[in-house]
Amino acid sequence: MTKSVLVIALSLMLLYLVATGCASDLNEQTGGEIAVITTTYPLTYFTERIGGNRVVVTQLVKPGVEAHDFEPAPSDIRAITNSYVFIYNHPAFESWALNAATASNSGSDSQTVIVQTINLETTGEDHGRQAVDDSNFDPHVWLNPVKAQEQAGRILSALIEVDPDGATIYVRNADALEVELRALDDLTSKKLSNCELGSVVVSHLAFGHMADRYDFDQIGLTGLSPEFERGPSQLVKVLEEIGELGIKHILQEPIVSDRLAETVAGETGAELLTLHPLEVRTSDEASKGVNYIDIMKSNGDAVSTALRCS
Numbered sequence: 001m002t003k004s005v006l007v008i009a010l011s012l013m014l015l016y017l018v019a020t021g022c023a024s025d026l027n028e029q030t031g032g033e034i035a036v037i038t039t040t041y042p043l044t045y046f047t048e049r050i051g052g053n054r055v056v057v058t059q060l061v062k063p064g065v066e067a068h069d070f071e072p073a074p075s076d077i078r079a080i081t082n083s084y085v086f087i088y089n090h091p092a093f094e095s096w097a098l099n100a101a102t103a104s105n106s107g108s109d110s111q112t113v114i115v116q117t118i119n120l121e122t123t124g125e126d127h128g129r130q131a132v133d134d135s136n137f138d139p140h141v142w143l144n145p146v147k148a149q150e151q152a153g154r155i156l157s158a159l160i161e162v163d164p165d166g167a168t169i170y171v172r173n174a175d176a177l178e179v180e181l182r183a184l185d186d187l188t189s190k191k192l193s194n195c196e197l198g199s200v201v202v203s204h205l206a207f208g209h210m211a212d213r214y215d216f217d218q219i220g221l222t223g224l225s226p227e228f229e230r231g232p233s234q235l236v237k238v239l240e241e242i243g244e245l246g247i248k249h250i251l252q253e254p255i256v257s258d259r260l261a262e263t264v265a266g267e268t269g270a271e272l273l274t275l276h277p278l279e280v281r282t283s284d285e286a287s288k289g290v291n292y293i294d295i296m297k298s299n300g301d302a303v304s305t306a307l308r309c310s
């Protein structure tokens, strides 16, 4: 090869690299894997299970952070822009998500695939009968493993869309996840099938979908999001109900500091148990690798204790 031919070949290569810069930049950042941004932990878990080592998942709401309060920083918006896929639950949970996604796709060459994983219609029977939030729907669908499968299905479609070469692997992984979610659902149904009580007291009304699936009621100390506080008269009603129904446990959350639950437990002599809304894991759970299935099993045990199931 003469020197001039070599120069031409190198310039052509350079041109090619510039022209394909967008995709290769992303590939360089992630080592060739598909960069996915998720908001909350269940979405991370489902994406990692389905994507396996073809994806690199970054979760915006970090372990131990209250997910309802989260606001994205400019660096989070940039991370969404630089990703192939952005996965969130529903505007009822991440009110900022659609704006962030639109901002990240405007004026950018790479178009991020945006995945809303929940289609919220009201869920029929109102198990959050103490709900005083103006919204009568509940975004915490992942607490019902059957609904979680629908979220996983939307994540599967998105991964196939951006990476068709991985389709066979994604489908196989999604099938394996579905088998585990079904087993989890069966196990929880069995745990909660024969119980003395029909109601649990929870610190925030996050468990409507779980209650719906396994046929119990939740009485909330606060509303659909933890910062929603009840008035004193409603709280008095809850205290009365605890006495009347013979409730002996208050289910509190691991992340939100829960003075209210502690006070109510103190007033009524009820015992505190942990029921996890699974928005994000605690730092401890994340470092120990405690996963969605593990926490859902513990949740089944906690509700079983509170309802006095046999």
Ligand SMILES: [Zn+2]
Pocket (backbone or CB within 6 Å): 068, 140, 204, 206, 224, 225, 226, 277, 279
């Ligand atoms: Zn919540």
